[in-house]
Amino acid sequence: MAAVTTAVGRPRRTRRGVFGIMFAPVTLLIVLFLAPMLIMVQMSIVKYPPDVASGYTLEHYQTVLTDPINLRIAWTTLFIGTTSMILMLAIALPLGYYMVFRAGKWELFILLSLVLADELAPVVKIYAWQSILGREGIFNWFIPGPPVSWLLFSRFAVVVTLAATYITYTTIPIYAAMKAIDPSMFEAAIDLGAGWWTQARKILIPLAAPGIFIAMILVYIPMLTDFVTADIVGGTGSYMMGQRVRDLILSGGDWGSGAALNFVMLVVSIVMSVIAYWLARLNRIER
């Protein structure tokens, strides 16, 4: 748990503005997650969970870490999560830029739309994507030729649907970070000969890096544990960690392995967040 506090606490000291804004929601998230997580950790080291009196052991961790199926699922999850993250950043960065510097009176409208999109029940959203990507869906209706079937019940479907689910949490921290950028920065860059790509690479992204980092923390962890999305729009090739944990606990009744696997995932998430932070910082200093 100490690792979580460190990962969130350190940037707050180095980047005052954005982290000042983000600190309260992030703290709230930690507190609300903390209690259930402590119970989970306990379950992962109890011999015959949920019987706490049965003694403590680390064998659940051994089982989880040595099972080759888990490794394959981990790779699938990581691939889907990362692809989805990249997709979200590819949308959130231009969208954030547009909102802050171009949208004018539409800025608030877009912001509210993002929030409202997030308010929508996730299951409803995912079912909506099922009808968009399906054989008889809107997508196939637009593309010529025979209907394409790989759109739904595939990794592609999970990536797209996850991106749609978490786009709000990606865009808003990036938007907040960009809000702090003085627009004259771009005029100065243009004046010195920078085209749009140089402006994006050397000015926009480095200065929005703290927001990108926050977005990654906010999105990666829930995305890696998500199982509803893969259940509804995923296929056999998109079996994710969230589903695995759920199946271990609910179908298999194996609380120990489920909890241990969950804790391993948490550690991995934190490590990835730290790496993301490190990269963001590196990018910020580098030209």
Next chain:
Amino acid sequence: MKEGTPSMEGTEPGSAIELDHVTKRFGDVTAVNDVAIEIQTGEFFSLLGPSGCGKTTTLRIIAGFEAPDEGRVLLQGNDVTFVTPQKRNVNMVFQAYGLFPHMTVAENIAFGPKIKKRPRDEIARRVTEILRTVRLEGMEDRRPAQLSGGQQQRVALARSLVNGPAALLLDEPLGALDLKLRKEMQLELKELQMRTGTTFVYVTHDQEEAMTMSDRIAVMNEGLVEQLATPRELYSRPASPFVAGFIGTSNLITLRIDWRDGGLVGMDLGEGERILAPDPGDGAPTAHITVRPEWIKLASGEVGPRASHVGGTVADVVYLGSVTQFIVLLRTGERLTVHRLNDEVALVDPRPGDRVILHWAAEHSYVIRPGRTEPPRPDLRTDPSAADEH
């Protein structure tokens, strides 16, 4: 480029920047109205005026951030009206500097040359050189946030100058500094401009700042150039009541012409009191004159025959240090501002309520001719046939 340059120069590509009857509208507002200016190479040129007069828009048109609705922009004789800012050989120093906070001083300065793909060692050499020019040696690795306002200002200057621009465009660059530092930076800017020989186009609302630094000043009001002249000409021969009021303190008087004699016109106020001015020669029954406060003398003795002579009551006395300012209420109800130089220890100031006699030489009544004047230098007019040659 000082006054006295031969007048045929305007037709040659010796001008750094030429605005050829440029107009820019924002909705119903005409921000820049038919502005025709030619800025000479190596000149310190200022655009001066109150906020909203169009001076910043004019500068942004030169930089390429705004496209004019009418007219052309020429840089070193080339029409750049539709050229993007990236491709124009001018650089701008922004009011808020626009320094990149995530880059060091050296990285900020190297930004332009890097984009232009200059060789690495050349960039390093030029960065070192320009840092010496702006006296920031040893600051290469600092971040902008670690610098004082004046140092940030110099980094912004260096970042622009390192590109060797045909002209440096400065948008109220000293606005964020305190008064003392601003005065220092004024001298430093002027010195830097002379040393580098770069054409400076300087936007300011501060008439004193413009007067201190500029070779020539275009005074703008409501999108129009009211007068384009040297600081001395602007002060002593304002072309419009606006210029007279904007540059320094001025007494504007509407003269009812009672008589004309020997090249003078006069208005009699009774009891031997009169206001004289040089005859404008247009035969009009009235004339607008301006009299600078320091040209009006407080006197008790004899007043010469070719001098204005009025009596009044002191309404207010303000000690300003090097001068004392008196507000004198005339019998006609008008108020005149008078400055007296405090160059003697034993001077006794008149007090409010005291009767005083004011006088000033007829030549010091400067007659403002109605309407806006053309730029005083004949070589500044745009000759349409010459423009086609470029």
